[in-house]
Amino acid sequence: MGVKTQEIHRELRDRICFLTYPPGSRLGEIELANEFHVSRTPIRGVLAQLEAQGLVNARRGVxxxxxxxxxxxxxxxxxxxxxxxxxLCQMSPVEDARPLSRGVAALMRQCQVRGDTLTVTEFAKLNAKFFELIQQISGNAALREVTEKLYYLTARLWVHSIPKLNLRDEIGHFIAEMTDVYMALQRNDVRAVGHIRWLHLTGSIDRQAQHFRNDLQEEELAV
Structure with missing residues (x-):
């Protein structure tokens, strides 16, 4: 995939994951080709990749x-x-993960400075930057490819859920996670980073599952 095609893929993926393109949106080849000043051929390739990632479906006649x-x-x-x-933190980890702590510290500062002024989309983009930073902890390219696909597949659920959760609380959880990861990276304790991520993902799953159950109960009561 060429550089231009990679850029188009990343842009469309982000629009889907951050709900600029909500579920049910139609992505037209001609419109996208005109927007990005390319032929329809690379657009078809990008759409095929997005379909393989579970983000779009190609429907005949639609x-x-x-x-x-x-x-x-x-x-x-x-x-x-x-x-x-x-x-990710066990397979082919980098020898020295300490330089990654600088990127984590920068993201922490952004969250702390912006605080309550962060929008859901801005917060989601910071979370994505954190994910991409932590990806660098492993030298296993195949594993990174799988974890990236899973991240962007689930990112929409998280963005969709936040408005019904407490954004301030979620920012607090995120800063706490980054603080723990930062300290582990400073010690070059890569395995600890994995366990910290596991723990915080567990909390995120629990909160989203509770939100999902609440939605189901509301739907049942409305019937």
Missing amino acids: GTIVTEIEPEALLQTLELRKEMALL
């Missing part, structure tokens, strides 16, 4: 449609992500 958010299935994917967080 076009390419952003997939629906299915909380139950995505919560199961989050459970897998939790275990993969441990593997």
